[in-house]
Amino acid sequence: MSKFLNVLTASAVAVSVLATPAMAENLGLGRAATPDEIAAWDIDIRPDGQGLPEGSGSVMDGEVLYTEKCSVCHGVFGEAVGRWPVLAGGDGSLSDDRPVKTVGSYWPYLSTVWDYVHRAMPFGDAQSLSNDEVYAITAYLMYLNYLVEDDFVLSKENFLEVRLPNEDNFFMDDRADGELVAFAKPEICMSDCKDSVEITARAAIIDVTPEDADARKARAARLGMDVSESEGAASAGEDDATQEAAASAPAESGEPALDMALVAEGERVFKKCAACHQVGEGAKDRVGPVLNGVIGAPFGHVDGFRYSKGLLEMADEGMVWTEDNMAEFLRKPRDYIKRTKMSFAGLRKDEEIAAVIEYLKSFSE
Amino acid sequence: MTVSDKGTKPSRRAFLKGAAAAGGTLAGAGAAHAAGDPVITELQPWMQQLGDGVDVAPYGKPSEYESHVKRRTVEWLTADPVSSINFTPLHELDGIITPNGLCFERHHAGTAHIDPAKHRLMINGLVDTPLVFTMADLLRFPRENHVYFLECAANSGMEWRGAQLNGCQFTHGMIHNVMYTGVKLRHLLEEAGVKTSGKWVMPEGADAAAMTRSIPMEKALDDCLVAWKMNGEALRPEQGYPLRLVVPGWEGNMWVKWLRRIEVGDEPWHHREETSKYTDLLADGTARRFTWEMDAKSVITNPSPQAPILHGKGPTVLTGLAWSGRGTIPRVDVTIDGGKNWHAARMSGPSLDKSMHRFYFEFDWDGGELLLQSRAHDSTGYVQPTKNELRDYRGTNSIYHNNGIQTWYVNKNGEAENVEVS
Known part of the structure; x- marks a missing residue:
């Protein structure tokens, strides 16, 4: 075991010594703290079962539950x-070139799953699931990882099994026994340390570095180029898009006014x-399409999605998206569009639906 | 390719000589006009007209000419922008302190916006008296000020398999260094009275991620702070306003933001961020857990891919940052020829425990290709390893704790690129 645990053992003594004079x-x-307050916040679960509720x-x-809320x-x-976390599979892949770290292949303790799903x-x-629901989702994740059969029931009683x-x-952590010793080099070469140096890898070959308009502008300024000119050249596409958006924007006077309080509420619901989904300036397609201007747009209006x-x-x-059909x-995505890819279960409250629609309307194009 | 060290000896004499030569050959920027530089010979608007009144910006902002100095994200790294990361623009900064608005962000459920009047800190578990503190209560404890770096354990994590991102903002920007004001966690624990069985603490955040980590009692009683100020002003919301934990020298994920609770226990909790994440998978499929300390590391911030050399040959300032989770940085070595020859960099600014350190190396650039590296030595005698030395121990699937030496290739135009060398 590492030196650190030895230190910990020693510190146990230190704690008791310190606690006594500190009281003074x-x-x-x-x-x-009241018992109710502690119960409200102290929801953590440990591998030894501490904290597991009935x-x-x-x-x-x-x-x-998983299909509705997690999938x-x-x-x-x-x-x-x-790029959301993979939860199942990956058995035996941990020493592969591309390991797949899942609940089944990597996670050491089931209590971690219960605790995390719950919190x-x-x-x-967050924290909208009942204890029974967390047990059920945890059981299903075990099933997805081939750890139990489909008739399995997980409970507080069998959890530790x-x-x-x-x-x-x-x-x-064992760095202290290996790396820290190996990398402590009192004598290190300072001159004529090697005969030749070759470049073995280059970022430019797989260039995935983002560059934005400001960075281009800064680069241009540094190079002493005319900033406005260089920006225009470098981001002509963006400029075109902006102009196009401006040209197609509806005249403001003709638009019904938005209920800004409802928009604000909708922003909350939109989380x-x-x-x-993304919406607003710079929004892009993600799992779902970008939603700018969706109300009033024909179905499937985002090119390339x-x-x-x-x-x-x-x-x-x-079909065209209206406030009514939206x-x-x-309310029930899978009822309205058969085989929709949107696996969201739907918004239960009419107020939330109205709010989120008002919010979407605030991003008309 | 090979790089010659000829003509780039960094002696002061050579530097001054180079400077003198440059004065003769380089036409100073903007001075090319025979009649003189127009920003001098012609009256400029700001020389004639009145500027802003005092209250135009009650909370001051950087100059409009500094709009490129900002945090940047790498979209493909994460599934969405809420549970995501952006990076500190290290190449635009100097000194050792990171301005509050440029400190990188990492959230797991977005930035929570919490009314301090509704914020509470609870201490419970193996204590004599579980306690609840308001923000006002905390302000009545003795305070301390400390400058510490906070580095995400995944900083440089994209570089394990080879050079990937062009810019120290992206390769090294999951770090910041600010002065914290707060109360020692020890005082709060003592106020509640830790039972002798209490060996671990677990901080928890108030945001929707309710972040939790297990921290050994020894560290909790040593130098951890419960902080509410950074660089003299309230924590920024994205840094955990109104309250965060400071765990000096240890991986950033443990510095729980929006801190609402500290539980004392006799065992670690093995929660998601210390099992599924923040464990270091090795080549044989086993994994290290509880790799808390951040090993000594350094990076040259200028020149670098986002900050090329634009002035041509002659006097050149190379600068960078170095830090260690185990102490101070008494020494940084710099090479401009890919590690054939090394030079002691000049340290400048305060040398504080578990804080960033600033180093400089002035040299006379001959206009040839350069391979720049820096190598930090910390106060324990540890020397920053090369990336390959590190891979010998870790393989390439660790994600976390990549503190290998960074190489920038600089071409004859002064443009820099992220590379690795033999």
């Missing part, structure tokens, strides 16, 4: 959409959508 120096600040959930229930980012089979998921709607396959492959077949069929019929869609 207490300032009497703050107040005692409850249970089945793989079957977990599938329904939009993590994929129907835990395979992930885009931070679903993304944008579960061991994840990769638990034993973690070990305490549920923001995992997949791969819409579902169901939506494209409606587009062929000449409300219907947002």
Whole structure:
């Protein structure tokens, strides 16, 4: 074991020594936390089961919950959409060139899954799941990783019987025993250290470095170029797009005024959508299409976005997004568009639907 | 290719000689007109007209000519812009302090905006009296001021497999260095009374990620701070306003923002950010956990891909930053020929424990190709390794704790590129 744990053992003594004289120096600040307050915030779970609440959930229930609340980012089979975390698979891949680190292949403890799902998921709607729902989703993640059969029920009672396959492959930081010794070099070469130097890798070959208009401007300024000229040349595409947007913007006087309070409320609600959709200046397609100007636009109006077949069929019929059909869609997406790719379950409250539509209207093009 | 060291000896004499030569050959910028530089010979608007009144910007902002000095993100790194990261523009900064608005951001559920009147800090678990503090309560504890760097463990994580991003903002910009004001965590723990069985603490954030990490009691009682100011003013929302944990020298993820609770326990919690994330996967498929300290590291910030040499040959200032999670940086070596010959850089500015250090190396550039590297030595005797030395221990799948030596190739035009060398 590392030196650090030895230090820790020693510090246990130090703590007790320090705690005693410190009592005399207490300032009497703050107040005692009430049991209810502690219960509200102290929701953490440990591998030894400390903190686990009463409850249970089945793989079957977990599938329904997972499909509704998790699959939009993590994929129907835990395979992930885009760059969201992969949750299943990857067995035996940890020493591969491209390891896949999932609950099944990498995570050491099931308690971590329970704790994290409970405290931070679903993304944008944290702590909305009941204890039974967390048990069920955790059970389903075990099922997706082939750790249990489909009739499995996870509960507080059997939780500690579960061991994840990769638990034993973690070990305490051991840099002190290897790297720190190897890299402490009291004598280090300062001259004529090597005969030749070759470049072995270059970033330019796989250039993935972002560059924005400001960076281009700064570069141009440094090079002593006329800034306005160089920017125009470098980002002509952007300028065209801006002009086009300006040209096609509806005359402001003809537009009905927005309810700004509702827009603000809609901005809040939109956080549920923001995992997949962007809206506003600079918005881009993500898992879902960019939503600028969607109200009033024909179905499937974003060029290049791969819409579902169901939506494209409606587009062929000449359908246009209105406040009414958008409300219907947002209430139950899968009912309104058959086989929609949008796996979001829908907004339950009419007020939220109205707000988010008003918010979307504020980004008309 | 090879790089000659000829004519680039960094002696002061050579430097001054080079400077004298440059004065004769380089037409100073803007001075090419026979009649004189128009910004001198012609009356400029700011020389004649009145400027802004005092209250035009009650909270001052940088000059409009500095709009390129900003944090930048790399969109493809993360799934969405909420649980994401942006980078400090190190190549635009000097000295050791990072301005508050340029400190890189890393959130797991976006920036929470919290009314300090509604913020509480709870201490519970293995303590004699679980306590709740308001922000006003915390202001009545004895305060301390310390400058510390905060580096994300994933800083330079994209470079494990080879040179990937062109710019120290992107390769090294998940770091900032500010002065914190706050109360020692030790005082707060003592106020609650840690039981003898209490060996670990777990800070928790108030945002929707409710970030948690396990920290050994020894560190908690040593130098951790509960801070509410950075560089003299309130924490920025994106840095955890109104309250954050400061864990000097240790990976940034542990510095929990929007800090609402500290629990004391007898075992670590093994939560998501210390199991699934922030563990270092090695080549054989095993993984290190609890790799808290940030090893000594340095980077040349100028010249660098975003900050090329534009003045041609002659006197040239090379500068960079160095830091160590284990102490100070008494020495940085610099090479301009890819590691054949090294020179002691000039350290400038305060040398503070677990803080960034600034170094300079002035040389007379002969206009030839350069391969620039810096190598930090920390106060424990540790010397920053090359990337390949590090890979021998870690493989290429660690993601975290990449402190290998960075190389910039500079071509004859002064343009720099991220490369690796033999």
